[in-house]
Amino acid sequence: MNRAAAAIFLVVVCSGCPKRIEFGPEGLIEDPEVLFQRTSRAQANVLTLQGDAKIRVASPQGNGTLSMFVAISRPGLVHLETSDFFNRPVAALVSDGQRFGLYQTEGNVFYQGPASPQNVSRFLPVVLPSEELVAVMLGQVPFIPAERKTLTLDTGKRVYVLTLYRGEVTQTLHIHPKYHRVVRSEVRGRPGYDLAFEDFKEKGNQVFPTQVELVAEVAQTELRLRYSDVTLNAPPDLTLFELTPPEGARVVEVDERGREVSPAPPPPEGGPPGA
Template sequence: MNRAAAAIFLAVLCSACPKRIEFGPEGQLTDAEVVYQRVRRNQDNVVSLEGDAKLRVESPQQSGTIGMFLSVTRPALLHLETFDFFNRPLASLVADGTRFGLYQTETHTYYQGPASPQNVSRFLPVVLPGEELVAIMLGQVPLIPPERMTLELDTKEGVYVLTLHRGTARQVLQVHPKYLRVVKSQVHGVPGYDLAFDDFLERGNLIFPGKVELIAKQAGTKLQLRYQQIKLNGRPDLTLYELTPPEGAKVVEVDDSGRELPAGAPESPAPPVPGS
């Protein structure tokens, strides 16, 4: 066998071999409930983040990358600033769980109104509730409440596969065997989106993904957030969440659908909560 053939044979042979799996201090886990609880604990211990990131958007409407400064604190405090290629400010959005404010630099206009999913997602081509958006930015996966769950070990990919079932809904989680953090989440049976996490950082006893991806297949949209310099679980600067229009800005009131209201008109009431 010549050298080229031998190299090809070894490459094929190695590609078929299962990955060497490095488990955490507890060794290999075989109980689905234990893995589920470890995942919840490990992602819930990050409560705030502040720093810089790059946001990559791919959608039928637009594609491109912008710089961001962000400060997010659970459950729904949100401060986002976007910048162009030359680091010039484009817009800033603040939400406190009840109200939101959006300042657009080019038009010197400040939009304000209820912190509805349509309003807090104005930077994005997908609509997410504020609490869900904050959770995803903190590297967390919204989990369906399981009626039952199963656990497998995928030796080829080197991950646990934890599947949560609730009625017709199914959420398949690929879980890092050492960090016990979700690396991929896929939802089936109900409308939803997929999540992927990578480039994990170790910050003391915290494990945090440096890259977050959201894929909305039906909308043909992918968002990728790459963190650069960030601080986790620091004391939040609450002044970042103050809803104050910049001096001299034109102030526009919007309803919970993001529609502009006539000057002096009351906001439309929020839709009733089912069962209330």
């Protein structure tokens, strides 16, 4: 066999060989509870994020892509600013976990009220509590409270498959065998959403997904967030989470469902309030 034929033979043979799965320093994990605890710790190491991103939304209400500045901090601090294709400001949303404020440049209006899921999720086609929104944007998966767990190794996809069970509800987690980070989460048995995390990068001591995808099949909605330049675990700039309306903006108070609240009438002259 000449050298060219030998080289072709080796390529064909090696292309059919499965790639070796690279595990962490502890090697193959066979106990589902051990893997669950290590995965929980691995994703909990990211506490804050600040930087730039692109957000793409596809939903029955419409499709679109916006640039976004993001500053978030666990458990529920949120600061999101969106701009259009020409980098013109569109809106800014801020929440300190208790109250929220949303400024829309169109109309020069500032909405404020309780930090309910409906209010904090105004940028999104799905409704999430602020703590859950922050977790997902930090590349973390909210877990169902499991009654039992099972674990297998998918050698084809080269991931652990950890399944959580609670009654009729299941959550299937595909977990990176080396970094113990969730790369996919699927919840079945109740309304919810699937998550996928891609393009993991090492940033200091952290391994972080620079792409987050959320799919809610019932709502026919898909959201994709791609980070381009972010800083992790820096002390948060608390001024970014201040709920101060811009000067000259019309301020509108809303309730927990985002409905405008009529201002209370002024007290009658010469008498106590309510007289």
